[in-house]
Amino acid sequence: MATLWPLAAQAHPIEPLVTGAPMPIPRDWVALDAGYGALHAGTATDQQVPLSIAAGIGGWAEIGASTAIDATGGAMGPVRVGGKVLLTMEDARSLDLALAIAFGSNESVRGALLGGRSIAPGFYLQASASVEGSGDASSPSAPARGLLRRARPLHAVDGVAQPPGTSLIVAGAAALEWAPRPCVLPTFELQLARAFADAGDVTSVLLVPELIYLLQINHLSIKLALPVGVAGPADIGLLAQLDWQR
Amino acid sequence: MRASVARALVGLALMGCASQHPHAAATPPDDQQAVALIERRCTTCHAADRIYGSVGTLDDWQALVHRMAYHHKAKLIAHLSDQEASQIAGWLAAHLKPDRTGVHIGFQPTGRPL
Numbered sequence: 001m002a003t004l005w006p007l008a009a010q011a012h013p014i015e016p017l018v019t020g021a022p023m024p025i026p027r028d029w030v031a032l033d034a035g036y037g038a039l040h041a042g043t044a045t046d047q048q049v050p051l052s053i054a055a056g057i058g059g060w061a062e063i064g065a066s067t068a069i070d071a072t073g074g075a076m077g078p079v080r081v082g083g084k085v086l087l088t089m090e091d092a093r094s095l096d097l098a099l100a101i102a103f104g105s106n107e108s109v110r111g112a113l114l115g116g117r118s119i120a121p122g123f124y125l126q127a128s129a130s131v132e133g134s135g136d137a138s139s140p141s142a143p144a145r146g147l148l149r150r151a152r153p154l155h156a157v158d159g160v161a162q163p164p165g166t167s168l169i170v171a172g173a174a175a176l177e178w179a180p181r182p183c184v185l186p187t188f189e190l191q192l193a194r195a196f197a198d199a200g201d202v203t204s205v206l207l208v209p210e211l212i213y214l215l216q217i218n219h220l221s222i223k224l225a226l227p228v229g230v231a232g233p234a235d236i237g238l239l240a241q242l243d244w245q246r
Numbered sequence: 247m248r249a250s251v252a253r254a255l256v257g258l259a260l261m262g263c264a265s266q267h268p269h270a271a272a273t274p275p276d277d278q279q280a281v282a283l284i285e286r287r288c289t290t291c292h293a294a295d296r297i298y299g300s301v302g303t304l305d306d307w308q309a310l311v312h313r314m315a316y317h318h319k320a321k322l323i324a325h326l327s328d329q330e331a332s333q334i335a336g337w338l339a340a341h342l343k344p345d346r347t348g349v350h351i352g353f354q355p356t357g358r359p360l
Contacts, residue, residue, distance in 0.1 A: 121325040
């Protein structure tokens with residue numbers, strides 16, 4: 001599960017797992033998130049347990065730290081520290097716009113631009129574009145391991161294997177959330193990503209149907225997603241996550 | 247008669263603010279409509295006591311409703327429309343003023359997320 005996480009930390013209970021959301025967690029709140037991700041590619045299945053903590057600053061920013069346990073290899077992933085700043089908040093005429101950046105202990109840095117807008121009562125559309133550069137060119141042991149091996153702050157899964165020597169990953173994602181009932185948010189996500197590597201570039205396209213259930217509105221949610229690889233190394237996966245903030 | 251004049255003045259005052267804030271209310275709804283609207287939209291996420299136990303200026307209420315609508319995504323979760331947000335903010339500003347007893351919703355006094 002490569003590095004195409006959307007943000008340094010994603011803590012909002014309604015934040016989609018792959019695309020992320022521009023909205024930081026509210027002022028003076030903290031958030032904890034724990035998840036499980038499995039991704040199948042070829043004959044291999046890799047598993048990951050992402051963990052993160054984040055804190056809201058003034059209602060317009062958040063900082064966070066995260067890591068992920070490689071459940072397949074039994075190893076702890078790198079630690080990432082980063083933040084998100086809300087540049088503009090949506091109103092009747094504008095949109096949510098945020099900038100996120102995260103630094104990893106594996107000599108990686110990632111930047112993302114996130115936007116979103118309510119298109120009608122009950123519907124919220126969001127998108128993100130991100131770039132990650134890494135100085136860690138150690139080779140993954142298998143394509144699927146490459147999908148999962150690197151820690152992400154949370155929520156995201158992506159289908160980009162990380163070939164040896166990968167130094168740059170560019171990704172774009174979009175998510176449409178619908179709330180037919182206040183606690184139930186069926187979500188549909190699409191992610192396109194490309195990894196640039198010495199051994200050859202890899203392109204990935206994932207469709208991610210997802211269900212977000214708010215156990216407690218604004219405070220506690222559980223998310224389930226089934227990423228399906230349309231192009232690239234990933235075949236199918238499973239993501240589950242519990243998000244808490246207060 | 248006096249109440250009607252007062253209501254009209256409040257409505258005009260709120261209309262005057264309409265160009266300054268997207269949630270400025272054009273015409274505050276009557277009490278029954280407003281309470282029903284608040285019950286339908288706001289209590290989806292939190293108890294009504296939290297609303298009726300608070301006081302604030304027009305700016306405070308507009309900022310709070312705006313933040314609920316967009317930051318806490320009441321537009322998504324509670325299907326709150328911009329027009330309804332304007333009506334709620336206007337009614338709360340007219341009825342829950344700072345001269346009443348209650349928790350002030352301004353930034354400093356409560357530290358409560360807007």
